[in-house]
Amino acid sequence: MRARLSALLLLTLGALAGCAGHELRGTGDLGVVIERASGSVQILDTSQRASLGKVAGLGDLSHASISYSRDARYAYVFGRDGGLTKVDLLTRRIVRRVIQGGTSIGGAISPDGKLVAVANYEPGGVKVFDANDLSLVADIPAVGADGTRSKVVGLVDAPGQRFVFSLFEAGEIWVADMREPRQPALRKFSGIGREPYDGMITSDGRHYAAGLFGEDGVALLDLWNLDAGVKRALVAFGRHGEKLPVYKMPHLEGWAATGSQIVLPAVGKHEVIIADQHDWQEVARVPVAGQAVFAVARPDGRQVWINFAYPDNGTVQVLDLPSRRIVQTLTPGKGVLHLEFSPRGEQVWLSLRDENRIEIYDPDTFARIGTLPAESPSGIFFTVRAHRIGL
Amino acid sequence: MALIFGSASADSPRIDPERQHELVRLVRQDCGSCHGMQLHGGLGPALTPATLRDKPVESLVSTILHGRPDTPMPPWKSFLSEAEAAWIVDSLQRGFPDAR
Numbered sequence: 001m002r003a004r005l006s007a008l009l010l011l012t013l014g015a016l017a018g019c020a021g022h023e024l025r026g027t028g029d030l031g032v033v034i035e036r037a038s039g040s041v042q043i044l045d046t047s048q049r050a051s052l053g054k055v056a057g058l059g060d061l062s063h064a065s066i067s068y069s070r071d072a073r074y075a076y077v078f079g080r081d082g083g084l085t086k087v088d089l090l091t092r093r094i095v096r097r098v099i100q101g102g103t104s105i106g107g108a109i110s111p112d113g114k115l116v117a118v119a120n121y122e123p124g125g126v127k128v129f130d131a132n133d134l135s136l137v138a139d140i141p142a143v144g145a146d147g148t149r150s151k152v153v154g155l156v157d158a159p160g161q162r163f164v165f166s167l168f169e170a171g172e173i174w175v176a177d178m179r180e181p182r183q184p185a186l187r188k189f190s191g192i193g194r195e196p197y198d199g200m201i202t203s204d205g206r207h208y209a210a211g212l213f214g215e216d217g218v219a220l221l222d223l224w225n226l227d228a229g230v231k232r233a234l235v236a237f238g239r240h241g242e243k244l245p246v247y248k249m250p251h252l253e254g255w256a257a258t259g260s261q262i263v264l265p266a267v268g269k270h271e272v273i274i275a276d277q278h279d280w281q282e283v284a285r286v287p288v289a290g291q292a293v294f295a296v297a298r299p300d301g302r303q304v305w306i307n308f309a310y311p312d313n314g315t316v317q318v319l320d321l322p323s324r325r326i327v328q329t330l331t332p333g334k335g336v337l338h339l340e341f342s343p344r345g346e347q348v349w350l351s352l353r354d355e356n357r358i359e360i361y362d363p364d365t366f367a368r369i370g371t372l373p374a375e376s377p378s379g380i381f382f383t384v385r386a387h388r389i390g391l
Numbered sequence: 392m393a394l395i396f397g398s399a400s401a402d403s404p405r406i407d408p409e410r411q412h413e414l415v416r417l418v419r420q421d422c423g424s425c426h427g428m429q430l431h432g433g434l435g436p437a438l439t440p441a442t443l444r445d446k447p448v449e450s451l452v453s454t455i456l457h458g459r460p461d462t463p464m465p466p467w468k469s470f471l472s473e474a475e476a477a478w479i480v481d482s483l484q485r486g487f488p489d490a491r
Contacts, residue, residue: 036428062428080427103433121433151434168434197434197463213463245458245465248424249434310421311470335420353420 027072030089031340031382033351033358034064034077035375041077042374043089044349046342046382049360049370053092059083059099065106065379068386069131070113075381076131078107084118086134089383096134100127108157111389115178117163119155126152126165128178137181144170145190154199154210154252156390158223166196166210166219173199173210173221173230192219192230200252201390202262202277209233209280211252213267220280233280234264234273244268244291248309251294261321263304265292272306274324284324289315294338298363299345303327305363307336307350316350318366328366332359337377343384351377406478415488417470418479425463430487434463443484451480 030052031044040056058064060081067076074095077085082101085094102122109116115137117128128138142150142165150167158164163176173192177185194214201208201223210219217235222228250265262277266285272292274284290312297304304319313335318328335354341347347369350359353376360370385391406414419428425435436442443451455476458466467476482488 060427060429060431062423063433080433081429081431103427103431105433195463214461246463247421247465249463354416 025090027089027383028343029383030072031349031380032066032075032077032087032089033349033374033377033381034061034066034379036061036064036353036378037376039079040375041075041087042372043092044358044372044380044382046347046349049347049372051372051374055087055092055094057094058085058087058097061378063105063378066381066385067107067109067116067391068381068383069109070386072383072386076107076109076116078104078118080104082118082120082122084116084129084134098129098134100129100136101125105151105153106155108155108163108390110157110163110178111159111161115181117155117157117176119152119165121151124149124151124167124169126155126163126176128163128181128184138178138184140174140176140184140186142167142170142174144172145188146170153197156199156201156208158201158208159205159389160223162223164199164201164208164221164223166192166199168195168197171196171214173208173219175221175223175226187226189221189230193217193232197249198252203389205389207277207280209252211250211264211267213246213249218264218280234275234282244270246291246309247311248291248293250292250309261301263295263297263319263321265295265306267291272304272319274321286319286324286326288319288326289317289329295319296339296341298341298348299343303363305339305341305348307339313337318363330361330366332361332368333357338379340380340382342382349380349382351380353377406475410475411478414471414475414479415482418483418487419489430483438483438487440484440486443480448477448480448484451483452476455479 029047032041039058043052059079061079063080075087082104085097101120104120107118116131125141142152148169150169155165161178173189175187193212196210197213199210208221217232219230220233221230246268262275264273271285290308292306295306306317316330317326320327333352333355337353338351348361348363358372358374362369426438427433430438456468458464
């Protein structure tokens with residue numbers, strides 16, 4: 001009995017020491033899940049398949065995303081209410097928090113890790129902060145060539161210490177060169193198409209693509225050759241034929257780029273499009289269970305996991321890329337909002353908003369290998385993103 | 392305008408409590424993906440009592456049911472009856488109930 005008690009005491013002391021941060025550890029197997037209704041995040045561990053704790057007080061996270069510091073220790077959380085919060089994954093504390101705008105949609109970190117940029121809907125524009133202390137470095141109001149102040153969408157980092165983003169109302173793509181952080185050099189492309197609703201950059205950092213809501217296709221910018229201007233691609237993609245109402249905008253950050261092929265949710269269609277990443281020509285279209293929101297490639301590029309908008313948000317499908325067939329349909333629970341692979345893809349984590357839990361699957365067997373409680377979970381972000389262009 | 396608003400509130404449609412609960416969740420979660428979970432706006436405009444106060448009820452109900460052409464606002468008529476849309480408009484104008 002006494003031996004057992006002292007063992008328990010030792011365990012407790014060990015746990016306390018861990019909490020106090022005395023135990024050295026890396027962050028490469030950590031991540032964050034957003035709890036959208038409660039303004040909190042949980043710190044996740046993909047080795048233990050466990051939650052390490054909760055950090056609260058992050059404001060309105062009903063739409064939120066994260067970029068990581070280059071040392072993968074800090075998460076920059078971009079909240080709906082314009083809040084920008086720097087969270088320390090190791091101490092599980094808020095390091096700094098600023099309210100930098102009215103409503104915001106996302107953000108990005110510069111290639112050198114020194115600048116954090118936030119895309120704002122209201123007031124429309126991009127604000128750039130010092131990644132260390134979140135002090136304001138530059139303010140870029142998004143006023144288009146027609147004088148319209150626009151919501152900013154699809155903000156990503158790009159090689160050459162640049163940020164790239166799109167203007168929803170004005171229909172423009174801007175490239176901000178941040179080598180002089182306080183004086184961004186802007187290159188503006190107008191007339192790129194109606195209502196770009198999100199943007200993404202390919203994993204090699206070469207192509208920036210903005211999905212268009214107001215017309216078919218994507219606006220494509222070759223960042224290796226800005227003088228060539230914006231071209232239209234995949235015009236057949238999108239709302240050809242019967243137009244279905246769109247209940248949730250697809251997310252292009254989740255466009256699955258596998259190196260040679262890219263998988264895109266078709267706006268207003270129960271289809272995903274497979275395109276060649278080199279020439280941006282359509283290769284195939286695959287019927288799926290609903291309107292895709294995220295199409296996320298397993299890190300080896302063999303499978304793409306897809307979730308769907310309301311009312312099909314209880315379903316997840318797995319597309320096998322070599323055969324271009326749906327090889328699995330899962331119904332993990334209500335409100336599947338997001339999915340994220342562990343760095344080498346042996347696990348995939350799903351957030352089930354309406355079930356208040358996270359499910360962990362083995363993508364080889366499709367077996368559920370874990371479940372964790374979470375309050376209205378939405379985005380899941382693992383630290384592997386710290387070292388990827390555009391995330 | 393105040394009169395229209397007043398009469399709409401008085402005739403506020405009857406929806407059973409279980410369905411009300413579903414509608415609150417739908418508005419907060421699914422409408423919230425564009426209008427914000429707190430309904431303070433996002434890609435879509437804010438849906439707070441202050442922003443909706445002066446808008447005619449009929450046009451708001453119609454926007455919910457049929458969407459708004461040339462904008463991302465989709466029609467919700469496959470999921471909502473007219474009475475349910477009217478209940479949502481009424482609740483939004485009064486200050487929308489919390490989901491939890």
